[in-house]
Each structure stands twice: as C-alpha cells, then as structure tokens.
Amino acid sequence: MSRGISFPGESTPAICAPTPLDVSLSGAEPSPKGQHTVFDKLLDRHTGETPWQKIPWHDPDFSRRMLREHLSQAHDAASRRAEKIERHLDWIHRVVLKGRPARVLDLGCGPGFYTGGLTLLGHRCMGIDFSPASIAYAQEHKAGTFQLGDLLTVDYGNDYDLAMLIYGELNAFAPEDAKYIIGKAYAALKPGGTLLLEVHTPEAVEREGTQPPTWYTVRDGLFSDAPYLCLEESSFKDGRAVTDYYVIDTATGALTQYTTMLQAYTDAQYRALLADFADYETVISLDGESEDPYLFVITARKP
Numbered sequence: 001m002s003r004g005i006s007f008p009g010e011s012t013p014a015i016c017a018p019t020p021l022d023v024s025l026s027g028a029e030p031s032p033k034g035q036h037t038v039f040d041k042l043l044d045r046h047t048g049e050t051p052w053q054k055i056p057w058h059d060p061d062f063s064r065r066m067l068r069e070h071l072s073q074a075h076d077a078a079s080r081r082a083e084k085i086e087r088h089l090d091w092i093h094r095v096v097l098k099g100r101p102a103r104v105l106d107l108g109c110g111p112g113f114y115t116g117g118l119t120l121l122g123h124r125c126m127g128i129d130f131s132p133a134s135i136a137y138a139q140e141h142k143a144g145t146f147q148l149g150d151l152l153t154v155d156y157g158n159d160y161d162l163a164m165l166i167y168g169e170l171n172a173f174a175p176e177d178a179k180y181i182i183g184k185a186y187a188a189l190k191p192g193g194t195l196l197l198e199v200h201t202p203e204a205v206e207r208e209g210t211q212p213p214t215w216y217t218v219r220d221g222l223f224s225d226a227p228y229l230c231l232e233e234s235s236f237k238d239g240r241a242v243t244d245y246y247v248i249d250t251a252t253g254a255l256t257q258y259t260t261m262l263q264a265y266t267d268a269q270y271r272a273l274l275a276d277f278a279d280y281e282t283v284i285s286l287d288g289e290s291e292d293p294y295l296f297v298i299t300a301r302k303p
C-alpha cells in the first residue's frame with residue numbers, strides 16, 4: 001500500500017521533469033457536457049455530516065469476500081487468528097462462566113469461532129449474524145446453533161447466562177441502535193446473567209478518524225472481485241470517526257463509495273449505556289491479561 005506522494009530530487013531539476021504516462025483511464029476522458037467523470041465525482045464528494053452508515057456486511061457478495069478475511073490466518077482484520085481466539089475462549093470459559101455449563105448468546109458471531117469454541121467447551125450457544133456467507137460457514141463447520149438475522153430486528157430468545165458482543169462492533173452502531181441492542185440483550189439474559197462487551201477505547205476511535213488519507217490497488221479484494229483502486233479518507237468530529245472508501249473499478253472507472261463509522265464513548269458514557277446493569281467492571285482484554293491497543297472488555301450483570 002502506498003501512503004502519500006513524495007517528490008524525490010526536488011533540488012535536482014534534471015530528474016524532476018514530469019513524465020507523461022502512456023495510458024488512458026476510462027474515468028479520465030474529458031467529460032462530455034453535463035456528464036460526470038470519476039474525477040468530477042471525487043471533487044464533488046460530500047464531506048459533511050451524513051446519516052449513520054456501516055459497510056454492507058449483509059450483502060451476499062460482500063459477505064462472501066469478507067468471509068475470506070475472517071478465515072485468513074495472515075491478519076486479525078475481521079476476526080482474530082485461531083491461536084488468539086483459543087486464549088479468549090479459555091478466559092471466557094474459566095473466568096466469566098466459571099467453568100460451569102451455560103447458555104450463551106453470541107451477537108454478531110461472524111463465522112462462529114466463539115460460538116463454536118464455547119459449544120465444544122460444554123456450553124449451549126446461539127450465534128446471530130446478518131452475514132449470509134458467515135452464517136452458512138458456521139452452520140457447516142462449527143458446533144452450536146446459528147441464526148441469520150439483523151441484531152436490530154431479530155428475536156434473541158431468552159434465559160441466557162451470557163450475552164456477548166465482541167471485537168468492537170458495538171461502536172460501529174449508531175448510538176441509539178447500540179442502546180437498543182443493549183436493551184434487547186438485557187431482556188434476553190436471565191437474572192444474574194452476564195453481559196460481555198469488547199469495545200473501542202475513545203483514543204482508538206479518535207486515532208481511526210484522524211488517519212491521513214491513503215490509497216491502494218488490488219486485483220481482487222474486499223470491495224470487488226475485479227481489480228480496483230481504493231482511496232481512503234477519514235474524519236473525526238464530535239466523538240465520531242468516519243472512514244470513506246472510494247472504490248474505482250480500474251477497467252471501467254466506475255466509482256462506488258463505502259462508509260464505516262465508529263462512535264467513541266467515555267467511561268461515563270459506557271456506564272450510562274449499561275445503567276440497568278449491576279457490577280460494571282472493565283478488563284484489559286478478552287484473554288484477561290495482554291493489553292490491546294484499541295479495545296477493552298466490559299462485563300456487567302443483570303440484577
């Protein structure tokens with residue numbers, strides 16, 4: 001991935017002369033009157049406030065490509081690598097569930113790494129996600145019960161000992177939706193049941209929103225099966241990080257925009273979100289000991 005542009009040899013004019021590229025970009029043709037090229041669209045892009053947006057996890061093609069990222073053992077981008085997840089499962093089983101068989105609700109379960117792992121440790125688990133490819137993968141490869149559904153509308157069931165929403169996904173919901181999901185999780189827990197959230201620190205959200213603009217090219221990536229150029233631009237305002245991805249198909253010049261948002265919460269705001277719960281506690285990370293630069297864990301109990 002290239003970051004920024006530098007001008008080597010600014011003090012040595014001999015190598016400074018511009019070199020015209022012998023290529024034609026379909027998006028770069030002079031625009032016939034009244035017709036927008038990809039560059040006009042980029043110049044006219046909207047950078048003000050917009051309604052809350054998420055990447056299209058639930059789109060069948062996007063979810064198929066995202067599943068590749070979940071399963072990759074080369075990075076931790078969509079789900080953590082297996083070895084890290086094993087440590088998390090051990091901590092949840094031993095410390096949160098005290099090694100006793102429990103009913104577990106895994107909200108935004110992805111391909112079921114946690115639902116499946118906790119099921120193998122003797123718990124009765126339900127994983128819910130609206131990514132069709134992830135749920136199909138989980139149903140085929142993982143132990144436990146899985147349901148395809150939107151956390152905002154699907155019925156969670158009830159009588160759970162533990163409800164969890166991990167890997168920072170709570171911050172990716174509009175604040176009113178996050179509050180609504182917490183309320184649904186509360187209703188799904190039995191009295192004495194535990195809510196486990198893995199959330200972003202406010203500093204991590206600010207860092208996300210203040211990244212310098214960047215770009216990269218791929219022949220086949222998360223946003224398309226065809227080669228594309230992705231221009232990435234972030235902003236941070238009022239505790240909200242917004243990242244726009246401008247994806248340009250290199251064959252046709254067609255531009256597609258994707259946006260993700262993250263909401264920062266202070267400690268007081270997290271506590272207010274969980275006001276109906278008792279025993280609010282924070283833990284350094286999902287394995288209980290190693291520091292994570294972006295995320296931490298909150299547990300709270302339904303009275």
Ligand SMILES: C[S@@+](CC[C@H](N)C(=O)[O-])C[C@H]1O[C@@H](n2cnc3c(N)ncnc32)[C@H](O)[C@@H]1O
Pocket residue numbers: 057058078079080107108109110111112113114128129130131134149150151152166167169
């Ligand atoms: C960062 S991934 C984490 C997946 C999984 N918890 C893990 O750690 O392996 C977030 C997950 O939340 C799911 N998700 C996001 N918004 C959702 C919604 N409104 N309803 C259901 N699932 C959602 C996505 O499809 C994705 O699988």
